[in-house]
Amino acid sequence: MITTRGLSVKLGTKQVVGDITLEADAGALTAVIGPNGSGKTSLLRALAGEIPYTGSATINNDEVSVTPAWKLAMNRAVLPQFSTVMFPFTVREVVSMGGLASKKDLNDVPEQALTKVGLSGFGGRKYEELSGGEQQRVQFARVLVQVWKPVKDKKPSWLFLDEPISSLDIQHQLAIMNVARDFSRNGGGVISILHDLNIAAMFADKIILMLEGTALRIGKPAEVLKDSILKQAFNCDLKVGKAPSNPKQFILPQSVDL
C-alpha cells in the first residue's frame, strides 16, 4: 500500500504540492488526473523518492525519503514523462537496464516485456532510430522488467507511470493500459498520471483529481467524474455520459471556454 500524510513539495520557493493525504491500494489502478501544472508529476516524483518532501510518504510501509535507492528500486519502477537515451544503445540493452537493481540473470524477461508492449523482434534495433511512440513503449518495457513480478515476497510491486500513453496511437494506448491493468489485477499496484479522461474512466479503479497542488477529489471514477467537479477542475464544459452497452463512463467535451 502507498500512503501519504500531509505530503507537501516545494520546487524552489513555489509550493507545487500542498498537504495531500491519500492511500493507494495494491491490486488496483489509481489514476491521477488534473489540469496542467496541478502538481501531478511533482506528486509522483515525491512518491518515487526523486525530490524532497515534507510530511510522510510510504511504499509498503517504508518511508520513501529514508529508503536507499536500491531498495526503492526493488519495490517500484518509474516511467517518466520524457525519456532520453544518450549513446547508441540497442532496444534490448535499454530494456535490460530495468534489471539493474535485481542483479539477477534476466534470461528472456526483456524479450517477454517487449512482446507485452507489441515490440517483439525489436531487440536488435537501435533505440535512437525508433519513432517516439516506439521509444515510449520500449521505456514501458524497461519499467516492466524492473518490477517483473507484481507480487514479490508477499509484497506488492508498484508501477509509477507519468503519462505512459502520451505518444501512442489509440491501439497502443489501449494495449499499454491493458498491460498496466493486468499488472494490478495480478496483485501489483499502479499509479498513473493520465490526461485522457476517457482512458481514466475506462481503466481506473480509483481517481485522484488534482487542482493547484491539492487533491480536489479522491474516489471511485463514478464519484469523481461528474460534470460539476470536472468543470471546477478543468474550467470547461464536459458532459459525463454512459453508453447503454458499457458500464464505464465516457466524457464528452461540450464547448471550450477560453
Added chain:
Amino acid sequence: MTEFSESTARPATGARNAPLPGDRRAIARLTIAFLLVFYLVIAVISLNIGAAQISLSDALSAFTSPNDTSGARDRIILFDIRLPRLFLGTLIGAALAVSGAILQSLFRNPLADPGLIGISAGASFGAVLMIVLGGASLSFISITLGLFALPVMSFLGALIVTFLLYRISTRNGRTSIVTMLLAGIALQAFAFALTGVLIFLADDQQLRDLTFWSLGSLAGATWPKIFASGSIIVLSMATLPFLATGLNAMALGEATAFHLGIPVQKLKNAAITVTAAATGAAVAVSGGIGFVGIVVPHLLRLLIGPDNRYLIPASAILGACLMIFADMIARTIVAPAEMPIGIITALAGAPFFIWLLVRKRGILET
C-alpha cells in the same frame, strides 16, 4: 550417465550463449580479447624500435643472459629507457581513454575529453604549481608527499575543475552539452592564465622543464615516476567495475538512474574523483596529451556499443595501444630527436573531433 546429463544440460546453456539480437556482449568480449593480443604485439614492436638499432633477438638475449657484457648497452636501453616508456605509455593511454569514457557517460556527452574541457589544464596547473613553488613556499608538500607530490597536486587541480564543470553545466539533473563545452573553455582559459602567472615566476631551469613537459611526452619515463603516477592510476582503475553499470544507467538521465536503484550522488562523486585522479596522475608525468579520451571510446562504441562494462576495459587497452603507437612515431619520425607526443595525438585527434562534431551536430541543439 554423466554424458547424458551433460547433453541435456547443453541445449539450455547453448541457447543462452547464442547472442540474441541487440545483445552485443559476445562481440564485446571478443573485441577485448583481440585488443589484448594486439596490445602484446604492439608492445613487443615498441621495444624493438628506437634511435638505437636493437633487434628482437638482441632484445631477447639481453633479457635472457644478463651477464653477457656485450648486451650491457642493450640491457640499459631496454630496461631503463624502452621498458619504462612502454609501461608509462600503457598507463597514460589507459588512464586518458578511460577518463574520456567515464566523463562522456557522466556528462551524457560524447564530446567530453579531459584535454578539451579544462580538466587536463587544471591538472597542469596543479603540476606547475608544484614544479615552480615545490622548492619554495610549497616545500612542505614536496617533503610530506615526496614522489607523490606532483601527481597528487595534479589530481587536486583536475578535481577542482571537474567538480566546477559539473556544478556549472548541470541543473535539475540535466547536463547541458553546450554549457559544459563553454564552461570547459572558460575554466581552461582560467587554469592557463594561473599557469601563466607561475611560468612568469619560474626560473630558467624550471622553464625548460615546463616547456618540454607541457607539450606532452613520455620521454621523462623513469621507474620512480611510473611508480608514483602508476599506483594512482591503477588504484583508480580498480574502482571502475563498481561504477560501470551505474554509468550505463546515467545514459537514461539522472532521475531514471535513481529510479533504477543507482545511488546517483555517490556515483557522480566517485566518477569525478576517479577521472580526476587518473587524468591528474597522467598529466603529472606526461603533460598535456589530448584527444585520446575522445577518439578511443568513440571508435569502440561503434564496434561494441556503449555498455560501460565492456567499453571501459576495451578503452583502457585500445588507449594503451594508441599511446604506444603514437610514442613510436614520436620517437622515430625525427630521430634521433623526438617529437612531443601531444603534437601527434592532436594532429590525429583534432580532425577526428571536428568530424564527430559535424556528424553529431544535432546533439548540440538539445
